[in-house]
Amino acid sequence: xxxxIFPRKGxxxxxxxxxxxxxxxxxxxxSVRDPKKAQEKVFxxxxxxxxxxxxxxxxxxxxxxxxxEYREKVSIHNYVDFQPFVERILxxxxxxxFSEPVIGFVETSGTSAKAKLIPVTxxxxxxxxxxQILWIISLLRDRAG
Numbered sequence: 001x002x003x004x005i006f007p008r009k010g011x012x013x014x015x016x017x018x019x020x021x022x023x024x025x026x027x028x029x030x031s032v033r034d035p036k037k038a039q040e041k042v043f044x045x046x047x048x049x050x051x052x053x054x055x056x057x058x059x060x061x062x063x064x065x066x067x068x069e070y071r072e073k074v075s076i077h078n079y080v081d082f083q084p085f086v087e088r089i090l091x092x093x094x095x096x097x098f099s100e101p102v103i104g105f106v107e108t109s110g111t112s113a114k115a116k117l118i119p120v121t122x123x124x125x126x127x128x129x130x131x132q133i134l135w136i137i138s139l140l141r142d143r144a145g
Contacts, residue, residue, distance in 0.1 A: 005029050006141065014140035021137065024130050043067055052099035055085055079116050089119055 006025045031038035050056035088096045105117040
C-alpha cells in the first residue's frame with residue numbers, strides 16, 4: 001500500500017531520492033501516524049541524555065519521570081538563561097548542555113538583538129539534514145512531470 005505522504009509513484013528524481021532515503025521516509029510517516037508516541041520517544045531520549053549534563057543537574061532532570069513533572073519543574077528559558085552554559089562550552093567544558101560533543105556553533109543573525117551562538121551537535125545536524133532531505137523529496141513529489 002502506498003503512503004499518502006510519500007507515494008511510490010512520481011517522477012524519476014522523486015523515485016530515486018525516495019529509494020535512497022526510504023528509512024527517513026518510514027520514520028517520518030510513522031511519526032505522523034502516531035505523533036504522541038513519537039513525541040514521547042523524543043522526550044524520553046532528551047531526558048535520558050539531559051540527565052548527563054550540567055544543565056540537567058541544575059534543573060533536577062534525574063528526578064523528573066514524566067512530561068507533566070517536567071512542565072511543573074522546568075520553567076521556560078530564554079537565551080540569557082542559556083548564555084552561561086554556552087560560555088562554559090566555549091571554554092572547553094564538556095557535558096554542559098549536551099551529553100554528546102559540541103562540533104560547532106551557529107550564529108544567529110541578530111536582527112532583533114545581539115547575535116547569539118547556538119551550539120551544534122552531530123545528532124542535531126543529522127536531524128536538520130533529515131528534515132531538509134524530506135523537504136526536497138516533497139518538492140520533487142509535488143513537481144509535475
